[in-house]
Amino acid sequence: MPFIEESDLLELHKDIDKAQIINERLLDQIKYKNKEIKRNKIQRNVLAGVTGLFLIGALAITSFSAGVSSSTSFENRNNLLVSIDSLEAIKYRMDNLKRKNEELSEVKEFYLAKSFLEKETIYSVQIKSFVDNNLTLTSEALANTMLVKTNPFYSYSLGNFESLAxxxxxxxxxxxxxxxxxxxxxxxDGKRIKIEEPY
Incomplete structure (x- = not known):
């Protein structure tokens, strides 16, 4: 069996650990964005409800004042201008909410794609098989190693990769x-599916 320097193996595992740390950071960011999506969705719903009530109230007040008051046409024009200004502000808020919703949808799609990948196949490089469980090969300093029982053998593999390449x-x-x-x-799910082609 060829001999591998422990320093070379540790260096390979450090590279794998760095990639895993980056993946964990991305997952944390996704979880944070997911919480932000939920919070913004609640805010959007509350704002939509408040806006709806405001519009209904504004229309009711405008209708009531138009029907009850026998003011001059100049006063009616002022009431109309106030309503148009309020409608412009509401339209501006709604456009902002739509833009935020589109941004959050992109983050949500990324999160769904990432969770789909977690359920998918992973790849590892098997270097040895034993009839007995040989725990002397494993070291606490090494991460991303797999010791899988494939009857009647114990397979020792290095690395966990998302892509075959x-x-x-x-x-x-x-x-x-x-x-x-x-x-x-x-x-x-911790079980070997198949041996892949080398190239």
Whole structure:
């Protein structure tokens, strides 16, 4: 079996950890944006309700004052101008809400795509299989390693990748280090689905 320097393996795992940290930060941002979407949706609904009540109240007051008052036409024109100004302000608010809603929809679509990927297949590079569970290969300093039971063997794999291309690139690096038997396998829900083509 080829020998890999622990420093090289640790360096590879550091790269994987960096990618995982970036993914976790993105997930945190998505969760924050999701909360913001919910909060803005509630605000939008409340504002729509208040705006509706305001419009109904303004129309009722205008109708009441037009029907009851026997004022001159000059006073009626002033009432009409006030109503038009209020309608312009409401229209401006509604346009702002529409623009915010479009931005939030884009964030929501990104979040849904990310959660879909979490349920999808991941790829890992298997470097060895054992009949017995050989825990001496695992180290607490290493992350993104998998020890999967595939009857009757225990498979030891390195890396967790979302795309097959990333896993193949990592496999190529391991082959250059001397792990000629390394291969990419796809996993879903912690179970191996199949062995992927090397290229």
């Amino acid at each position: 990333e896993a193949r690139s990592f496999r190529y690096q391991l082959v250059k280090m001397g792990f000629a038997d390394a291969f990419v396998a796809s996993y879903q």
